Structure formats: C-alpha cells, structure tokens
Amino acid sequence: MGYKGPISQRQRRFGEELQRQRVAAGLSAAEAGALVGMGGPAVSHTEAGRITLNAERLEIWLDAYGCTDSAYRATLAEMGRSAGKGWWSEYENKVSPLALDLAETEDRSVRVENYEMLYIPGVLQLRSYTEAIFEDADGGTDIADAVRFRLDRQRILDESRDFHFVIHEAALRMRFAGDAVMRAQLIHLLDLAERPNITIQVLPFTAAKKPPSPNSFLFCEPGCLDLSTVIVDAPGRAEHYGDPESIVAYRQMFEQLRDLALPAVDTAEPRRGTASRDSWGILHHLLYLIQV
Missing domain, CATH: 3.30.870 (Endonuclease; Chain A)
Structure with a gap:
C-alpha cells in the first residue's frame, strides 16, 4: 500500500535502511522482491519510502540479508509499522514538515x-524566551502555532x-x-x-x-x-x-x-x-x- 501525502523522515529512513541491508547482502532489487512475491520496481518504491512493508516481509528480508542484531530488528520493525501519528499531528499544515519530522524523531x-x-535548546526554553525568538517573524497566527509547538515538544522531558x-x-x-x-x-x-x-x-x-x-x-x-x-x-x-x-x-x-x-x-x-x-x-x- 502506498503512503498518502508527503513522505516523512521516518518513512525515508526506514526505506534507506532496507536498501542498505540489501546492498550489503549483495542482492539486487529483483532478487529481494522474489523472496516476498514483489517485483523489482515495488522493492525500489519500498526502499524510497513510498509504500509500506508488512512485518512478515520485513522478517524474511532481514533473515535473507543476514541481519542478526535483535535490537536493530525490533527498532526497525517499530519504525516500519508506526502510523507516524502523535501529539504533533494536530500541527499538520500549521508548522513545517521539518518540524513535524523533528517531533516524531524525538x-x-x-x-x-x-x-x-x-x-x-528548544525543549529547555521558557515561553517568553521562545516568543522573543519568533517575534520578528511574519504572520501572527503562524508565530502562535510555532511557539505552542515548541513548548509542546517539552513533553518528552x-x-x-x-x-x-x-x-x-x-x-x-x-x-x-x-x-x-x-x-x-x-x-x-x-x-x-x-x-x-x-x-x-x-x-x-x-x-x-x-x-x-x-x-x-x-x-x-x-x-x-x-x-x-x-x-x-x-x-x-x-x-x-x-x-x-x-x-x-x-x-x-x-x-x-x-x-x-x-x-x-x-x-x-x-x-x-x-x-x-x-x-x-x-x-x-x-x-x-x-x-x-
């Protein structure tokens, strides 16, 4: 299934890791696809972060690529199955995609x-300090959203x-x-x-x-x-x-x-x-x- 909307940094990174593992194993996109019933172009789209990959196919690929690091496999699997939703989702179209990627990564x-x-550092800033940073920017509503977004990031502390x-x-x-x-x-x-x-x-x-x-x-x-x-x-x-x-x-x-x-x-x-x-x-x- 293809992703709707812009590709997030997490999706791109997931695909990059799949490609890195495949290349290290010496397999072509077509050879990797044959292992899970996918064509070469579909593998390329997956590695570009454009389409999803289910957990079963991920396990087959990682086994074939010789990846035995359990922490890596578990973290990569979580990255792949994530819906990319969180508190930052309410800020879509209010702050930049880069800001949303930052929040998800954190x-x-x-x-x-x-x-x-x-x-x-942003997550250590007081509201008044953050407001002073943004006060010269254009667009009052955007400034308010940017300030609120930065303060909301502090929930990770x-x-x-x-x-x-x-x-x-x-x-x-x-x-x-x-x-x-x-x-x-x-x-x-x-x-x-x-x-x-x-x-x-x-x-x-x-x-x-x-x-x-x-x-x-x-x-x-x-x-x-x-x-x-x-x-x-x-x-x-x-x-x-x-x-x-x-x-x-x-x-x-x-x-x-x-x-x-x-x-x-x-x-x-x-x-x-x-x-x-x-x-x-x-x-x-x-x-x-x-x-x-």
Whole structure:
C-alpha cells in the first residue's frame, strides 16, 4: 500500500535502511522482491519510502540479508509499522514538515544529545524566551502555532529517556529576550538540571580547544545506536543524517564536546571554590551579572 501525502523522515529512513541491508547482502532489487512475491520496481518504491512493508516481509528480508542484531530488528520493525501519528499531528499544515519530522524523531528516542551554540535548546526554553525568538517573524497566527509547538515538544522531558545538553556560553550571554527573561531562563536551566534524566554542561569561551562542530546538532537514539538520527542546523532548514559514517562522526563530536565542556550541573554537590569551576558555577555567575 502506498503512503498518502508527503513522505516523512521516518518513512525515508526506514526505506534507506532496507536498501542498505540489501546492498550489503549483495542482492539486487529483483532478487529481494522474489523472496516476498514483489517485483523489482515495488522493492525500489519500498526502499524510497513510498509504500509500506508488512512485518512478515520485513522478517524474511532481514533473515535473507543476514541481519542478526535483535535490537536493530525490533527498532526497525517499530519504525516500519508506526502510523507516524502523535501529539504533533494536530500541527499538520500549521508548522513545517521539518518540524513535524523533528517531533516524531524525538518521540521515538530513548536518548537525546544536543549541542547548541547561540540559543537555549528548544525543549529547555521558557515561553517568553521562545516568543522573543519568533517575534520578528511574519504572520501572527503562524508565530502562535510555532511557539505552542515548541513548548509542546517539552513533553518528552520525562524520566523514561535521557537527555544530555552541551550549551555554549555564547547562548547563555545573549540578551535579545531582555534581562528579565534571560534571568528567568537561566534559573529554569538550573531547575531542570535537578531532574535525574537531564544533564546540562556549559562549553565556556575559555575552552582549551575549538569546538569540533561549527553547527548546532541533535543526536537522537531510538534504542539502537545504528538507527540513530543526527539533525544538523543549516541556513533555512535542518539536515537529517542516518548513514553509519555520520552516526559515528557525530557521536564522537558530542563526546569531544562533553570532554571540552565544564563539569555538569550538579545541584547536590557542595559549592566551593571559584564561580566558574563547573557548569553550576558559571550559570550562577551569569545570573549575578544580570541586574533586574
């Protein structure tokens, strides 16, 4: 059965994984199709994300391709049978398809790693901070939907999944939202850092080396590292990567950023020494600098 409407990032990724497995096994589209009673063109459409694939055919293909990784098979099967519906569905035709893809990708994740250079990460933003970001955009109704959508994304901040944020000091010093909003936003970060599933680190201007990535990015892992998705900020859009090389490269980048950043905010740790010795200290130092 063919999909109705635009092909989502999840559908494209499902097809790409099927093609990657088939090519690695050395089978042609026609040979793979013969295993499940499909023609070569139908296999190509499936691998392009245009038509669905039932669970029985998926199992036959993965067996034939020599795929024995149980976590990969289970996660891929879930990706294939998903209807792609969730809280984000009410925003169809209200926000961009890229935004909908982002929400679905986050929702499927059990671990999210996020590096941000100029803004507070979206799921950590206060309403007033988000409104300041969108206030110069055109179209009042669209702005309201965009703000509400970003705030609704924050429902993923529950303890069933882990979050690790590395935020550049530049993002913490930006005052475009006004001093009162920025002060409230810094306090909000400290409050969120108390949650056991949220880790926040600050990458200071004084870091010993330059950051390994010139762009902000999001690393979403759905329970199987090989099926992770990297979302990289680019001018006017976001690029999605799911190839093995990108997954390895961006995972290594985040590990490097984690090592370069100050130690994570730990509200249970007794405070000693200078204000900038760790991420907790620099957040409080920046709070001290904002007079409201």
